[in-house]
Amino acid sequence: MALILPPVLAAALWAHADRAAPHECVGAIGGDVRGNVAEAVALYPLANISPDPQRTYLADPGHLLRALRAMQAGGLTLVALYHSHPQGPARPSGTDTRLAAYSVPYVIADLSTRTLAAFLLPQGIPVPLRIENCRA
Numbered sequence: 001m002a003l004i005l006p007p008v009l010a011a012a013l014w015a016h017a018d019r020a021a022p023h024e025c026v027g028a029i030g031g032d033v034r035g036n037v038a039e040a041v042a043l044y045p046l047a048n049i050s051p052d053p054q055r056t057y058l059a060d061p062g063h064l065l066r067a068l069r070a071m072q073a074g075g076l077t078l079v080a081l082y083h084s085h086p087q088g089p090a091r092p093s094g095t096d097t098r099l100a101a102y103s104v105p106y107v108i109a110d111l112s113t114r115t116l117a118a119f120l121l122p123q124g125i126p127v128p129l130r131i132e133n134c135r136a
Contacts, residue, residue: 017084023053030076038079039134088112
């Protein structure tokens, strides 16, 4: 599977991560799956309610439910989740892997290197992430 993230959504994700720093940000990405490619259409920033937000994230369940309902109402599906690592790296932490609950790519924004990377968790399998406009 590959994930396509339009430049406007990548910019919104970085803006969310920058605003949240030094805390981790968290959010959901809605879109369409066509064959083996997930095309992102909408970004849903969520509140991080982790008791240790500088090192971990925990999406507010009510906000996540509202985002999932908004996706459904718009004919979209959950194609990815994202969060930031303010101090890096652009790979999953042990906590990220242990708490992964959805079978979608997890996008990690490494603020220290301005790198975006995506993984299927808990397996840790890298997912090709392309910043480009969708075919829609």
